[in-house]
Amino acid sequence: MEFxxxxxxxxxxxxxxxxxxxxSCTTEFGGEPNTHVCEICTGMPGTLPVLNKQxxxxxxxTGLATNCEITQYNKFDRxxxxxxxxxxxxxxxxxxxxxxxxGHIDIEVNGVKKAIRIKEIHMEEDAGKLIHDxxxxxxxxxxxxxxVPLLEIVSEPDFENGEEVIAYLTKLKSILQYIGVxxxxxxxxxxxxxxxxxxxxxxxxxxxxxxxxxNINSFRAIARAIEGERKRQIEVITTGGKIIQxxxxxxxxxxxxxxxxxxxxxxxxxxxxxxxxxxxxISDEWIxxxxxxxxxxxxxxxTRYLEEYKLPEYDVEIITGSKFLVDIFEKAFEVCGxxxxxxxxxxxEVLRMATETATDVExxxxxxxxxxxxxxxxxxxxxxxxxxxxxxxxxxxENVDPEKYVKENGLEMMNDDGAVLAIVxxxxxxxxxxxxxxxxxSQKVKAFLVGQCMKQLKGKADPATVNxxxxxxxxxx
Amino acid sequence: xEFDKMTALELGRMIKNKEVGVVExxxxxxxxxEKRDAVYNAFVTVCFEEALKQAEKVQKGIDDGTFxxxxxxxxxxxxxxxxxxxxxxxxxxxxxxxxxxTYTATAVKKLExxxxxxxxxxxxxxxxxxxxxxxxYNGATLNPWGENRVPGGxxxxxxxxxASDMAYYTLGSDTGGSIRQPCAFxxxxxxxxxxxxVSRYGLIAYASSLDQIGPVGKSVEDVAEVLSVIxxxxxxxSTSVNNSLKIILNNNIKGKKIGIPRDYFGKGLDGEVKDxxxxxxxxxxxxxxxxxxxxxxxxxxxxxAYYIIACAEASSxxxxxxxxxxxxxxxxxxxLTDLYYKSRSEGFGAEVKRRILIGTFVLSSGYYxxxxxxxxxxxxxxxxxxxxxxxxxxxxxxxxxxxxALKMGENLNDPLKMxxxxxxxxxxxxxxxxxxxVPCGFDKEGLPIGLQLIGKAFGENELLNVGYAYQQxxxxxxxKPVLKTGKEA
Numbered sequence: 001m002e003f004x005x006x007x008x009x010x011x012x013x014x015x016x017x018x019x020x021x022x023x024s025c026t027t028e029f030g031g032e033p034n035t036h037v038c039e040i041c042t043g044m045p046g047t048l049p050v051l052n053k054q055x056x057x058x059x060x061x062t063g064l065a066t067n068c069e070i071t072q073y074n075k076f077d078r079x080x081x082x083x084x085x086x087x088x089x090x091x092x093x094x095x096x097x098x099x100x101x102x103g104h105i106d107i108e109v110n111g112v113k114k115a116i117r118i119k120e121i122h123m124e125e126d127a128g129k130l131i132h133d134x135x136x137x138x139x140x141x142x143x144x145x146x147x148v149p150l151l152e153i154v155s156e157p158d159f160e161n162g163e164e165v166i167a168y169l170t171k172l173k174s175i176l177q178y179i180g181v182x183x184x185x186x187x188x189x190x191x192x193x194x195x196x197x198x199x200x201x202x203x204x205x206x207x208x209x210x211x212x213x214x215n216i217n218s219f220r221a222i223a224r225a226i227e228g229e230r231k232r233q234i235e236v237i238t239t240g241g242k243i244i245q246x247x248x249x250x251x252x253x254x255x256x257x258x259x260x261x262x263x264x265x266x267x268x269x270x271x272x273x274x275x276x277x278x279x280x281x282i283s284d285e286w287i288x289x290x291x292x293x294x295x296x297x298x299x300x301x302x303t304r305y306l307e308e309y310k311l312p313e314y315d316v317e318i319i320t321g322s323k324f325l326v327d328i329f330e331k332a333f334e335v336c337g338x339x340x341x342x343x344x345x346x347x348x349e350v351l352r353m354a355t356e357t358a359t360d361v362e363x364x365x366x367x368x369x370x371x372x373x374x375x376x377x378x379x380x381x382x383x384x385x386x387x388x389x390x391x392x393x394x395x396x397x398e399n400v401d402p403e404k405y406v407k408e409n410g411l412e413m414m415n416d417d418g419a420v421l422a423i424v425x426x427x428x429x430x431x432x433x434x435x436x437x438x439x440x441x442s443q444k445v446k447a448f449l450v451g452q453c454m455k456q457l458k459g460k461a462d463p464a465t466v467n468x469x470x471x472x473x474x475x476x477x
Numbered sequence: 478x479e480f481d482k483m484t485a486l487e488l489g490r491m492i493k494n495k496e497v498g499v500v501e502x503x504x505x506x507x508x509x510x511e512k513r514d515a516v517y518n519a520f521v522t523v524c525f526e527e528a529l530k531q532a533e534k535v536q537k538g539i540d541d542g543t544f545x546x547x548x549x550x551x552x553x554x555x556x557x558x559x560x561x562x563x564x565x566x567x568x569x570x571x572x573x574x575x576x577x578x579t580y581t582a583t584a585v586k587k588l589e590x591x592x593x594x595x596x597x598x599x600x601x602x603x604x605x606x607x608x609x610x611x612x613x614y615n616g617a618t619l620n621p622w623g624e625n626r627v628p629g630g631x632x633x634x635x636x637x638x639x640a641s642d643m644a645y646y647t648l649g650s651d652t653g654g655s656i657r658q659p660c661a662f663x664x665x666x667x668x669x670x671x672x673x674x675v676s677r678y679g680l681i682a683y684a685s686s687l688d689q690i691g692p693v694g695k696s697v698e699d700v701a702e703v704l705s706v707i708x709x710x711x712x713x714x715s716t717s718v719n720n721s722l723k724i725i726l727n728n729n730i731k732g733k734k735i736g737i738p739r740d741y742f743g744k745g746l747d748g749e750v751k752d753x754x755x756x757x758x759x760x761x762x763x764x765x766x767x768x769x770x771x772x773x774x775x776x777x778x779x780x781x782a783y784y785i786i787a788c789a790e791a792s793s794x795x796x797x798x799x800x801x802x803x804x805x806x807x808x809x810x811x812x813l814t815d816l817y818y819k820s821r822s823e824g825f826g827a828e829v830k831r832r833i834l835i836g837t838f839v840l841s842s843g844y845y846x847x848x849x850x851x852x853x854x855x856x857x858x859x860x861x862x863x864x865x866x867x868x869x870x871x872x873x874x875x876x877x878x879x880x881x882a883l884k885m886g887e888n889l890n891d892p893l894k895m896x897x898x899x900x901x902x903x904x905x906x907x908x909x910x911x912x913x914x915v916p917c918g919f920d921k922e923g924l925p926i927g928l929q930l931i932g933k934a935f936g937e938n939e940l941l942n943v944g945y946a947y948q949q950x951x952x953x954x955x956x957k958p959v960l961k962t963g964k965e966a
Contacts (some may be wrong), residue, residue: 089796270840275686
């Protein structure tokens with residue numbers, strides 16, 4: 001029996017506002033446990049929430065960037081459940097009137113384009129974190145993350161396989177980063193996904209029973225979880241079993257999912273309107289302003305790079321896929337004006353160094369203007385490409401200024417043709433055997449002789465100049 | 478000299494004129510509490526040291542011109558559900574054993590900034606759930622007006638502290654009548670302001686959409702002055718509004734239109750209460766008001782709608798008390814669920830549990846539409862009925878409670894009877910309107926009767942003015958019970 005897979009995603013994204021959603025505590029990641037807290041985010045008796053308007057602004061921005069309609073009359077609701085990481089025992093969220101509805105994100109997998117519909121995006125607060133202390137057997141609570149603003153982005157079940165899911169997440173992540181609402185650092189939990197999955201035999205029209213896997217926080221784990229759960233469900237069905245609607249936990253180390261709770265004992269969240277907050281009304285003007293301030297989004301940027309800079313499609317795909325690579329590109333381009341050069345440097349050297357130093361693209365720390373300067377140094381023949389690569393490594397790891405670094409370390413090319421000529425002559429003189437072979441018709445030997453020159457010149461000469469001079473001198477022999 | 482029988486403004490004037498010192502009146506008040514509260518149990522916590530320290534500070538502030546409020550230096554007390562920094566705040570529940578907040582409720586802070594001296598925290602029904610102050614974990618408060626009588630609730634301590642001249646004025650909170658009914662039972666004057674007038678920041682929530690802080694005092698003038706200090710928008714409470722009251726009282730109510738809803742005088746209303754309230758209406762008419770009866774049939778929805786909405790919100794608001802972070806935690810438990818189960822079972826009293834159960838039930842999936850949503854619709858109907866009435870009338874006049882103060886224990890085991898006692902007060906909270914209570918007589922046992930006056934939204938000044946005119950021409954509010962002291966008891 002062949003099976004079709006249907007997937008839906010709920011993505012939780014932590015917003016990068018300076019302060020929390022309902023109080024003025026910092027949202028900064030890390031910090032000693034329970035130092036980024038106050039009486040409001042720890043839900044002490046008598047305290048009240050006051051909505052951070054920036055959260056609404058970011059939600060509108062996200063909605064517009066994902067083609068959503070903006071709900072102009074917004075309310076918050078309480079989702080009630082007991083857990084120690086939730087100090088009020090309810091999460092303030094939006095059930096009845098989510099801020100964004102009916103959007104979509106366009107993806108492309110193996111050349112096939114597809115729109116993934118977004119059902120809704122709503123604002124809510126994050127919970128704290130439980131820390132299990134192995135030494136004492138105790139469980140501690142850290143409320144630093146409590147009240148950090150979240151957007152929950154709920155897709156329709158429009159995915160048919162893991163590749164589409166990854167393409168969507170990649171696109172979503174890049175959009176969120178472009179519009180500056182989230183750093184999307186998955187390892188810090190600022191982007192997490194719940195995956196709904198069902199399978200059905202080909203030919204069956206109604207969807208199969210779905211399961212949900214919660215809080216998977218890397219693309220790799222999501223891909224594996226989808227494959228694992230798909231196989232599990234098919235196996236259950238083909239061996240005569242039935243899928244139970246339930247929440248499962250994906251254990252990425254074991255490569256298996258485990259049942260957490262079934263629908264029968266599912267939580268009743270007893271949602272009701274949050275009486276401590278007043279409705280938020282979003283005016284047409286507000287929406288228009290945010291629309292006007294939206295930066296160029298990945299799709300538009302891609303088209304522009306292709307047309308304006310005539311860059312290879314693959315390169316453009318990679319660079320515009322990440323706001324951080326785009327930032328490097330645009331800043332370096334601004335300094336040197338050489339789109340093709342900048343693109344090559346990013347595609348080859350920047351990504352190579354990132355891989356070698358195990359640096360995530362978003363954590364690349366060097367000043368991209370320096371890449372522009374470096375390209376200018378090559379263009380002006382102050383240094384050659386070989387030297388430039390060495391300088392770049394220093395730039396990448398220590399953020400050195402290439403102009404200063406080249407000067408301080410005397411890396412400039414020898415642009416005195418007389419001096420280069422002297423070296424060429426001495427090499428010819430000292431390698432009579434090789435010169436003889438050249439004269440005998442071996443072109444290969446010429447490269448060896450040029451190499452000898454470069455060695456003596458410590459790489460600080462333009463290889464093209466050396467080549468020309470060498471050819472001229474060999475003629476004379 | 479006996480200061481304690483003075484009103485807050487009378488004492489404030491003496492302090493301002495340097496006829497008496499703040500420390501002296503504070504000491505006097507603390508001595509009275511020591512003697513009288515052994516009988517009445519109006520206080521949960523008495524701040525002996527803090528009050529004297531504050532008194533010294535306030536005296537200095539008055540001397541150097543920092544404190545200019547007519548209430549500066551006047552000793553007061555606060556219901557125990559308002560957070561006070563560093564001072565035990567328990568909402569009269571075992572659940573909040575040992576809880577000392579790190580912040581002060583905005584209303585209390587505003588009074589502090591005006592030079593108030595806080596004597597202590599006042600007894601109440603546990604988490605403000607009750608109409609008798611008998612559900613308190615600290616034991617019941619007694620009404621000074623009769624043997625073995627409840628003071629009403631939930632702000633029973635707030636009313637008794639004023640009625641027994643232990644505090645010059647107090648703060649209470651009113652979710653369904655919790656300021657007004659104790660005022661009626663204890664012969665004190667009080668007002669529940671329009672929802673949003675006084676910040677709820679630091680008020681331990683019972684039902685967030687209905688809770689409102691208000692003053693209890695010995696006269697309309699005192700209450701008006703306190704209200705003008707505590708009202709106004711607070712950046713920490715999104716539901717607070719800019720209704721900073723500058724109340725001007727005058728004796729003139731000529732031509733004011735006062736409506737009497739017939740439905741409020743039907744079955745269940747005690748005859749003596751009815752007579753006293755109608756006599757008050759006649760008095761107002763004699764003072765120049767136009768009084769007229771009208772129909773307001775939405776009353777029957779008030780109790781069910783109120784208890785559904787209030788309990789629903791309470792069930793959520795009280796979920797945070799789980800034994801994990803502060804307050805009571807069961808000393809022995811097996812796992813997380815057991816910690817929740819035991820801490821909440823042992824920490825909450827019967828009435829609180831009852832309301833949490835009702836609230837949890839009405840919000841449960843499958844019941845939400847049948848109960849909670851219906852209740853919200855009933856709330857809207859009630860509000861419309863008031864809106865319609867206020868097209869015609871400036872003030873609505875009614876009884877506060879169906880009876881005078883009940884005997885201790887009479888209603889404690891009959892919750893439905895207790896809930897029905899809130900019939901005249903809860904619809905005011907559902908509609909978010911201001912309402913005040915002024916004493917308007919006594920029954921034949923000598924127990925006070927309270928007149929309820931309901932105003933338009935943000936119509937506090939007009940409302941207080943009617944009460945003021947009434948008190949200028951009557952003396953019920955100046956009557957005092959014969960007080961007992963600990964020694965006699």
